[in-house]
Every structure is written in structure tokens, then in C-alpha cells.
Amino acid sequence: MSIGGYIIHTVGTRYQGWGNTQALVDGVCQTGSTGVIVSDGTIGDFYFHGFFPIYIRVDVLFLVAIIEKFVNRILPCRMGEKKVVHYSLQHQEQGETMQFHMPAKLIFGSGEIQHLSQIISENFKGANPVIITDKGIADAGLLARITDLLPHARVFDTIEANPKSDTINSIAATLRQDKPDLIIGLGGGSPLDAGKALALLVTNVGDIEAYEGREKYVQDPLPFLAIPTTCGTGSEVTWVSVITDVNRKFKMSIKGPKLYPAVSIVDPDLIKSLPRSIIASTGLDALTHAVEAYLSKPATLITDTQAVKAVQLILGSIEGAFEDIQNNDSDRDNLMMGSTIAGFAFGNSDVTAVHCISESIGAIYDVPHGVANSIFLPHVLAYNLPACEKKMADLARQSGIDMDADFNTSEQAQAFIQYIKDLSKRLGIPSFSDLNISRDQFKTIAQACFANNSNGSNPRDLDVNDYRKILENALK
Ligand SMILES: NC(=O)c1ccc[n+]([C@@H]2O[C@H](COP(=O)([O-])OP(=O)(O)OC[C@H]3O[C@@H](n4cnc5c(N)ncnc54)[C@H](O)[C@@H]3O)[C@@H](O)[C@H]2O)c1
Numbered sequence: 001m002s003i004g005g006y007i008i009h010t011v012g013t014r015y016q017g018w019g020n021t022q023a024l025v026d027g028v029c030q031t032g033s034t035g036v037i038v039s040d041g042t043i044g045d046f047y048f049h050g051f052f053p054i055y056i057r058v059d060v061l062f063l064v065a066i067i068e069k070f071v072n073r074i075l076p077c078r079m080g081e082k083k084v085v086h087y088s089l090q091h092q093e094q095g096e097t098m099q100f101h102m103p104a105k106l107i108f109g110s111g112e113i114q115h116l117s118q119i120i121s122e123n124f125k126g127a128n129p130v131i132i133t134d135k136g137i138a139d140a141g142l143l144a145r146i147t148d149l150l151p152h153a154r155v156f157d158t159i160e161a162n163p164k165s166d167t168i169n170s171i172a173a174t175l176r177q178d179k180p181d182l183i184i185g186l187g188g189g190s191p192l193d194a195g196k197a198l199a200l201l202v203t204n205v206g207d208i209e210a211y212e213g214r215e216k217y218v219q220d221p222l223p224f225l226a227i228p229t230t231c232g233t234g235s236e237v238t239w240v241s242v243i244t245d246v247n248r249k250f251k252m253s254i255k256g257p258k259l260y261p262a263v264s265i266v267d268p269d270l271i272k273s274l275p276r277s278i279i280a281s282t283g284l285d286a287l288t289h290a291v292e293a294y295l296s297k298p299a300t301l302i303t304d305t306q307a308v309k310a311v312q313l314i315l316g317s318i319e320g321a322f323e324d325i326q327n328n329d330s331d332r333d334n335l336m337m338g339s340t341i342a343g344f345a346f347g348n349s350d351v352t353a354v355h356c357i358s359e360s361i362g363a364i365y366d367v368p369h370g371v372a373n374s375i376f377l378p379h380v381l382a383y384n385l386p387a388c389e390k391k392m393a394d395l396a397r398q399s400g401i402d403m404d405a406d407f408n409t410s411e412q413a414q415a416f417i418q419y420i421k422d423l424s425k426r427l428g429i430p431s432f433s434d435l436n437i438s439r440d441q442f443k444t445i446a447q448a449c450f451a452n453n454s455n456g457s458n459p460r461d462l463d464v465n466d467y468r469k470i471l472e473n474a475l476k
């Protein structure tokens, strides 16, 4: 893969100041270096030799994204050249620390799934795997492709959309008897999140409801291998599992660093069987992740660079993939890559009020997650405009949407919102009124939104009444 050669060597730990990253790049620029690249604990130690194993491809894209951000000030490098710049963190500004996590290994590429048994034997020696999936994956023929490769794996294919706590608890009871040593999640976000929750429950006591929140597990969960088959949730690279508590009708977030997949195989071939409606809803879910990550309060330079790249990839490919996912190889690859990069971005910053609404509605009405996000993204952006007009205008310019050249910042931001509204229509996303949600429920939904963990990450503060107004506006 020809990616140019850039080496940045940072000395130190995962904790790095925002200002320092800027200073780091500035330092690199001053050296007049023709090669800049990364070597630090957060993204693994590696050097540019003109060839990367495929499993660090996302790291490479991430680097390219960083470099692109500063492209005016960094010269491209010649293949084979290597310049290592040491940057000390002693200049770290007070209070400007951040933490960035990445899962252990990501394998990306069309056809990679064929190497599944080899990947398991290389990464999980002596594994006795269990596959967690759903009926749609079996009907699409994807489960058979996996069981052909792993004939001895036990299969649970009863995961429903917006996976429910009672389903998880009942499968966990069986798995505790079976004692598997590897959980494989095969499917969209629902089976992946179910797989993470089960990996946790097999080694810990009690029901999943007890693990809502951060790092509530006592024992390490089982290793988890994620195989995504939708182009949406990014769950293959996040540390969160979203499970619906059926008693409270509330989507719980169960999270912590031990819930990262140990390995994720992201094979764009697996989304060839997606019906158009799911390409649209999951692709727009991924777009929502990228946009929310960019606008969220905890956003950092690293997540910003990833989020912008993800928005570019997704907007550039979603309509082509929607038209012909079977034959449009590059759009299929780019959409899948965009979805995964968006997962890194929001997984290390956060989502905002759009997800607060979609999770609240999804828990009560079982609305597909991506559909709810697509409906509310433009409405939440409109609410957020006063707080982040400039960043929205950035997205409009960087994603290359059609705008008058003389648009000011405010007009550019508005154009971005309008573009997303129009795109959702072109992709056949239903309107809020099509979901038949009773107005009587708005207060309950608004309260659940306010109670959502991500409410505090929205760039503009919202109370229960603000959520009610957004729901009302979406009906118009
Ligand atoms: N953990 C996270 O980081 C995270 C992030 C966002 C959303 N989520 C959660 O993910 C869930 C939504 O996941 P989703 O949108 O991917 O949908 P999903 O997993 O619920 O799947 C939707 C439907 O698509 C079908 N399907 C999936 N892949 C297919 C394929 N390749 N061919 C044919 N049919 C296929 C499934 O069988 C199912 O019927 C929600 O519960 C949401 O809360 C999790």
C-alpha cells in the first residue's frame, strides 16, 4: 500500500495534551522533515518501510488523516526515507490531558474472513469458540460461511435488534455451563454488543443489569472477536455494549477497556447482502457517529482528524453503495472503513443528543437505531448551531458538499444541515411521523434523553424541555 512515509516519534504515554499535539506537529514542521510518523503507546510502535501488514491499516489512515490536517506545512516524503523526531511531553499544559484507546488488533480487507480459522489459531490458541448472531445473518447465508470455516463452534442465533437483557441473561446461563474460551460476535451492532455483554457475563456473576456503567466487571471478560456485517455502529472498535433493560425500557451502556474486541475482522464483502434500507440506516448511523464525535464536548485533535476523515469517506460513498452494493467495490470499502473510523472517533470522544434521543426511542419503541439517528441528526444540529457553527461549517467545507463560494460561516453550517436532510430523503429514511410515536410519550422520552450518559457531551446544554421541543420540531 503506498501511503507516503511519515514518522512522528512521541516519547511517552497515552496521556497527551491537546496543545502538545499541535506543538508536536509544529515541531515536526520546523525540522523541515520530509518524513514524519508515529511511534507511541497509543497507536503501537511501528516504522515505515514501504509496507504495512493489513491489520494496522486503520492506524495508517489515522496517520494520513493527521498529516492531511497539516498538509500545507508538511512536505510529502520519499519512499524509504525515515526521519524520527523526538518530542518530549514536558511542555504539557496543565489540565489539557486526554486519553486515547484503541483495540488490540483490527484486520480490514475484502476476503479477510476466509482466514478466520488461521486468525483464531494465531490469536486465541486452543480456543473453543461460541458464535453470537441473529436470524437475519443466518438467512443472508453469512452464518453458513462462518460455520463452514469453524464447524465445531456452538451457535446462538437468537439476538434481536436493540438486544434485550433477558435474552442476554438466558444465553449467559447456558454459556456458564459450556465454558467457552472465545466469544465471536457476527452481525450488526446488535450481535456485536450482545457478544461483548456475554463475554463479560461468562466470567462474572449475576445479570447484565448489574454491569451498567463503567468497569463494573470484577473478572476480565472472555476474549471477544468481532465480525461486523453492517456499515454502522463501529462496535467492532468501541468498548461499549448497548443492551436494553426490558424492565426499565432503557438502553444501558456497559463499558470499560476490557470490553474491546481482542480482534476485529472488518471484511467489506460481508455487507454485500445488506438490503438498501439497512445500508441507508446503518450508513447514516456511522455518519452520525462521526459528526457527533466532531461536535462533542470531549472531542480532541485525534478524534477530530478521525471524525473528519470518516465524514468524508461516508458522504463520498454512501449513495454509490446504496445504488449497487454488490458491484461498487470502492464505495463499499470506503463506507465500511468510514464506519470503523467513526467508531474510533466517537469511542474516544462521545456521541451527543442525537444518540440520547435514538437510544431513548429505541428502548421504548424498538425503532431501528440508524433510522432514529438519521431522523434526529438534522434537528439536533439545528439546535446546536449557536454552540458550534464554525465546526459545522468546517464539516461542510471538508466534505466538499455543493455550496456557493461566497457563503459565510453561518450559511456553510446551514448548508451542511440541509445536505444531511436531503441525503436522508434520497436514501428513503422515513419521517418521524411515520414512526407513529404518540405525543403523550414525549415527556417520558425527553426524561430518558436527559438521563442518558451522553447528554453532558452535547456541545449546547439541553434540559428535558429542550428535548421535548426537538421532538416537536421533528414532527413538523
Ligand atoms: N457498541 C457500540 O459502540 C454501538 C454504537 C452504536 C450503536 N450500537 C447498537 O447497535 C445496535 C444496532 O446495530 P445495527 O444498526 O448494526 O443493526 P442490527 O445489528 O440490529 O441489524 C439490523 C438488521 O440487519 C440484518 N443484517 C445485518 N447484517 C446483514 C447483512 N450483511 N446482510 C443482511 N442482513 C443483515 C440483521 O439480521 C438485522 O435484521 C443498536 O442496539 C445500537 O444501540 C452500538
Ligand SMILES: [Fe+2]
Residues within 6 Å of the ligand: 233, 285, 286, 289, 355, 369, 373
Ligand atoms: Fe449509533
